[in-house]
Amino acid sequence: MWLNNSSIGRKLVMSVTGLALILFLTFHMAMNLVALFSVEGYNMVCEFLGANWYAVVATMGLAALFVIHIVYAFWLTLQNYKARGNDRYAVTDRPKSVEWSSQNMLVLGVIVLLGIGLHLVHFWSKMMLVELTNGKEFVINGNAISPTDGAALIRYTFSQWYNVVLYLIWIAAIWFHLNHGFWSAFQTIGWNNKVWQSRLQTISLWYTTILCLGFAAVVILFGAGIL
């Protein structure tokens, strides 16, 4: 299969899964923003995306996207490391037009992955997982939190200052990762030329900045106790 045994095919898999994940993040961010305006509205979204069959199927699809993206990332990086040869340069210099993030995508990706692990423990394990396994509800100060009461979980998680710091670091890593990944995905698909190069990089910058500001807003406003 050419998606596995050609360099461009493997890159295409990275590109398409990456774009799908960006799309997921966009929906995720939009739903988070609901929490800023209406706690009831946010909990309605939580209920809608609880252990209903469509939400479970979508979650499994999403997990598959993540796994494929990560497996291919390690595979490609390993091949690229080998292609570099045994001896390394003694002196290296990064030209101005080369983004720092573009040369550190795997490191950024690992930080993002660690953040996802933390995030699943904080939210998913106390929401969808509880519903799926009919497990114990999460208890804060003696009060059981309903698996669909996402707003209470947000408030609890970000009442701890270190979670605010960790999430902001995570969001920054996502920003760097997507800033390169977004335009790079289009380049790999082949939708790029001399004119679109700067356009795509500008769209990339704006899109990821708005996306990450949306995520950060929820963390900061709940963390500061304003909401």
Next chain:
Amino acid sequence: MDKNISFTLKVWRQRGPKAKGEFKEYPMKDISGGTSFLEMLDILNEELVGKGEEPIVFDHDCREGICGMCSLYVNGHPHGPEGGVTTCQLFMRKFKDGETITVEPWRSAGFPVIRDLMVDRTAYDTIMQAGGYVSVNTGAPQDANATPISKEIADEAMDSASCIGCGACVAACKNGSAMLFVSAKVSQLAILPQGQVERVRRAKAMVAKMDELGFGNCTNTRACEAECPKNITISNIARLNREFISAKCKD
């Protein structure tokens, strides 16, 4: 007149492909700024030969930036720190007095070191043989006006064709990817009417050969176009991706 400068040259010396290499330092005195980088190495080699030592082996041919033979990774940049030139077009006036200049060979699994600063770039020839050509029918010559080509297309193809196949893109790439070279060679034919016959086959064959020879996967860092002595852009890589993906989808 350019000032004379003195500096230390730190050069990679390696006896053969299997031998272990190491850096050796050579003090250089009163080199004129108008000396080209390769002439400076010639001066050093004259000295070494005079002292009965082995001269430094490096690739060079035309010394006017069109043949693609010269290489050298100078101070962290293929073809030196100046943009848009090959090593033979790099002059010593670009360096400072008292500086240490580090000279390394291209480092990539696809380009094994032969000796000192000379690497084996036959991999590029092999990729070209896989499909970087057009078939021409023999017989009576075609009428010159039979295949009109617009100025824009001609310019675009010419820009891609300016690739001299020196290998700086692979040398600059953290992934050892040859995509800039292959994409330029595919592009220069894919956009011209003469290249249409083998278009689909060419993209597939050249990419397959590139992968087979152990070059890495492109991750769009853009280091190649920043270091390319002929300023080939990554829009060629986007075109190659298009060509390859659509060729595979047709199968």
